[in-house]
Amino acid sequence: MPQKDILSILPDPDISALDPDIQKYFKICEEKLGLIPNVLQVYAYKPNRLRKFMDMYNEIMLEESGLSKLEREMIAVVVSSCNRCYYCLVAHGQAVRQLSGDPELGEMMVMNYRIAPLSERHKAMLDFAWKLTETPGVFEDEDRQKLRDAGFNESDYFDICETISFFNYTNRMAHATEMMPNKEYHSLDR
Secondary structure (H helix, E strand, O other): OOOOOOOOOOOOOOHHHOOHHHHHHHHHHHHHHOOOOHHHHHHOOOHHHHHHHHHHHHHHHHOOOOOOHHHHHHHHHHHHHHHOOHHHHHHHHHHHHHHHOOHHHHHHHHHHHHHOOOOHHHHHHHHHHHHHHHOHHHOOHHHHHHHHHOOOOHHHHHHHHHHHHHHHHHHHHHHHHOOOOOHHHHHOOO
Protein backbone atom coordinates (compact mmCIF):
# COMPACT_ATOMS: atom_id res chain seq x y z
CA MET A 1 0.00 0.00 0.00
CA PRO A 2 1.59 3.32 -1.00
CA GLN A 3 1.92 6.22 1.39
CA LYS A 4 -0.53 9.10 1.22
CA ASP A 5 0.02 11.35 -1.78
CA ILE A 6 0.27 14.59 0.21
CA LEU A 7 3.04 16.80 1.55
CA SER A 8 1.22 17.27 4.85
CA ILE A 9 -2.13 18.36 6.22
CA LEU A 10 -1.13 21.99 5.63
CA PRO A 11 -1.83 23.72 2.31
CA ASP A 12 0.79 23.03 -0.36
CA PRO A 13 2.96 26.09 -0.97
CA ASP A 14 2.96 27.92 -4.28
CA ILE A 15 6.69 27.67 -4.92
CA SER A 16 6.54 30.31 -7.65
CA ALA A 17 5.18 32.79 -5.09
CA LEU A 18 8.01 32.25 -2.61
CA ASP A 19 10.75 34.83 -2.16
CA PRO A 20 13.65 34.58 -4.63
CA ASP A 21 16.13 33.35 -1.99
CA ILE A 22 13.90 30.39 -1.16
CA GLN A 23 13.25 29.63 -4.82
CA LYS A 24 17.02 29.68 -5.37
CA TYR A 25 17.56 27.27 -2.47
CA PHE A 26 14.88 24.94 -3.83
CA LYS A 27 16.57 25.01 -7.24
CA ILE A 28 19.88 24.04 -5.65
CA CYS A 29 18.11 21.13 -3.91
CA GLU A 30 16.69 19.96 -7.23
CA GLU A 31 20.13 20.16 -8.86
CA LYS A 32 22.02 18.40 -6.04
CA LEU A 33 19.38 15.95 -4.81
CA GLY A 34 17.04 15.62 -7.78
CA LEU A 35 14.15 16.74 -5.57
CA ILE A 36 12.97 19.35 -3.11
CA PRO A 37 12.69 17.63 0.26
CA ASN A 38 9.08 17.69 1.37
CA VAL A 39 10.09 19.01 4.79
CA LEU A 40 11.27 22.20 3.10
CA GLN A 41 8.06 22.51 1.13
CA VAL A 42 6.01 22.07 4.30
CA TYR A 43 8.11 24.69 6.09
CA ALA A 44 7.52 27.05 3.13
CA TYR A 45 4.10 27.57 4.72
CA LYS A 46 6.03 29.95 7.02
CA PRO A 47 8.93 31.34 4.91
CA ASN A 48 10.79 33.05 7.76
CA ARG A 49 10.73 29.85 9.80
CA LEU A 50 11.86 27.93 6.75
CA ARG A 51 14.96 30.13 6.54
CA LYS A 52 15.75 29.49 10.21
CA PHE A 53 15.08 25.78 9.78
CA MET A 54 17.43 25.57 6.78
CA ASP A 55 20.15 27.48 8.63
CA MET A 56 19.88 25.31 11.71
CA TYR A 57 19.72 22.05 9.75
CA ASN A 58 22.72 23.01 7.61
CA GLU A 59 24.76 24.04 10.63
CA ILE A 60 23.96 20.92 12.67
CA MET A 61 24.17 18.38 9.87
CA LEU A 62 26.69 19.79 7.39
CA GLU A 63 29.17 22.07 9.17
CA GLU A 64 32.54 20.91 10.49
CA SER A 65 32.21 18.73 13.56
CA GLY A 66 34.04 15.99 15.39
CA LEU A 67 31.11 13.85 14.24
CA SER A 68 31.01 12.63 10.67
CA LYS A 69 27.98 13.30 8.50
CA LEU A 70 27.19 9.59 8.72
CA GLU A 71 27.29 9.69 12.54
CA ARG A 72 24.89 12.64 12.58
CA GLU A 73 22.55 10.82 10.18
CA MET A 74 22.75 7.71 12.37
CA ILE A 75 21.65 9.83 15.33
CA ALA A 76 18.77 11.22 13.24
CA VAL A 77 17.63 7.68 12.43
CA VAL A 78 17.86 6.39 16.01
CA VAL A 79 15.94 9.37 17.40
CA SER A 80 13.35 8.93 14.66
CA SER A 81 13.11 5.20 15.35
CA CYS A 82 12.47 5.86 19.04
CA ASN A 83 9.81 8.44 18.09
CA ARG A 84 8.45 6.30 15.21
CA CYS A 85 8.71 9.24 12.82
CA TYR A 86 7.89 7.90 9.37
CA TYR A 87 9.15 10.98 7.51
CA CYS A 88 12.58 11.03 9.13
CA LEU A 89 13.06 7.26 9.10
CA VAL A 90 12.54 7.21 5.35
CA ALA A 91 14.57 10.36 4.57
CA HIS A 92 17.46 9.82 6.97
CA GLY A 93 17.48 6.05 6.51
CA GLN A 94 18.23 6.82 2.86
CA ALA A 95 21.02 9.18 3.92
CA VAL A 96 22.58 6.41 6.05
CA ARG A 97 22.40 4.04 3.06
CA GLN A 98 24.05 6.67 0.84
CA LEU A 99 26.77 7.81 3.22
CA SER A 100 27.68 4.32 4.41
CA GLY A 101 27.36 2.68 1.00
CA ASP A 102 25.60 -0.12 2.87
CA PRO A 103 21.85 -0.61 2.29
CA GLU A 104 21.71 -3.28 5.00
CA LEU A 105 23.13 -0.89 7.58
CA GLY A 106 20.51 1.67 6.58
CA GLU A 107 17.74 -0.86 7.15
CA MET A 108 19.18 -2.10 10.43
CA MET A 109 19.45 1.47 11.68
CA VAL A 110 15.81 2.14 10.81
CA MET A 111 14.47 -1.08 12.33
CA ASN A 112 16.74 -1.69 15.31
CA TYR A 113 20.21 -0.13 15.51
CA ARG A 114 21.17 -2.61 18.24
CA ILE A 115 21.45 -5.44 15.68
CA ALA A 116 23.80 -3.46 13.42
CA PRO A 117 27.51 -4.30 13.44
CA LEU A 118 28.57 -1.03 15.06
CA SER A 119 31.76 0.07 16.78
CA GLU A 120 31.70 0.56 20.55
CA ARG A 121 31.92 4.31 19.87
CA HIS A 122 28.80 4.24 17.73
CA LYS A 123 26.92 2.00 20.17
CA ALA A 124 27.64 4.44 23.00
CA MET A 125 26.56 7.41 20.88
CA LEU A 126 23.33 5.76 19.73
CA ASP A 127 22.44 4.35 23.15
CA PHE A 128 22.84 7.91 24.44
CA ALA A 129 20.56 9.22 21.65
CA TRP A 130 17.91 6.63 22.43
CA LYS A 131 17.95 7.29 26.17
CA LEU A 132 17.86 11.09 25.83
CA THR A 133 14.93 10.72 23.42
CA GLU A 134 12.96 8.10 25.32
CA THR A 135 13.59 9.13 28.93
CA PRO A 136 15.17 12.58 29.14
CA GLY A 137 14.08 13.03 32.75
CA VAL A 138 16.20 10.14 34.02
CA PHE A 139 19.44 11.22 32.45
CA GLU A 140 22.52 10.96 34.69
CA ASP A 141 26.24 11.77 34.75
CA GLU A 142 26.93 8.08 34.11
CA ASP A 143 25.23 8.44 30.70
CA ARG A 144 27.54 11.32 29.80
CA GLN A 145 30.56 9.40 31.08
CA LYS A 146 29.85 6.54 28.68
CA LEU A 147 30.35 8.98 25.80
CA ARG A 148 33.62 10.23 27.27
CA ASP A 149 34.76 6.64 27.71
CA ALA A 150 33.94 6.01 24.03
CA GLY A 151 36.29 8.84 23.02
CA PHE A 152 33.93 11.78 22.56
CA ASN A 153 35.19 15.16 23.73
CA GLU A 154 33.12 18.07 25.06
CA SER A 155 32.58 19.57 21.60
CA ASP A 156 31.42 16.18 20.28
CA TYR A 157 29.12 15.90 23.30
CA PHE A 158 27.50 19.24 22.45
CA ASP A 159 27.07 18.21 18.79
CA ILE A 160 25.55 14.87 19.79
CA CYS A 161 23.08 16.57 22.16
CA GLU A 162 22.15 19.23 19.62
CA THR A 163 21.57 16.66 16.87
CA ILE A 164 19.39 14.56 19.18
CA SER A 165 17.42 17.62 20.24
CA PHE A 166 16.95 18.88 16.70
CA PHE A 167 15.52 15.58 15.51
CA ASN A 168 13.20 15.29 18.48
CA TYR A 169 11.85 18.66 17.40
CA THR A 170 11.56 17.77 13.71
CA ASN A 171 9.96 14.41 14.52
CA ARG A 172 7.24 16.18 16.45
CA MET A 173 6.63 18.64 13.62
CA ALA A 174 6.45 15.76 11.13
CA HIS A 175 3.97 13.89 13.32
CA ALA A 176 1.82 16.95 13.99
CA THR A 177 1.63 18.03 10.35
CA GLU A 178 1.37 14.47 8.99
CA MET A 179 4.38 15.18 6.81
CA MET A 180 5.09 12.59 4.13
CA PRO A 181 8.59 11.85 2.80
CA ASN A 182 9.47 12.21 -0.85
CA LYS A 183 8.60 8.91 -2.52
CA GLU A 184 12.00 8.89 -4.25
CA TYR A 185 13.76 8.20 -0.94
CA HIS A 186 12.27 4.70 -0.79
CA SER A 187 14.23 3.42 -3.78
CA LEU A 188 17.50 5.36 -3.49
CA ASP A 189 20.79 3.69 -2.55
CA ARG A 190 19.38 0.16 -2.32
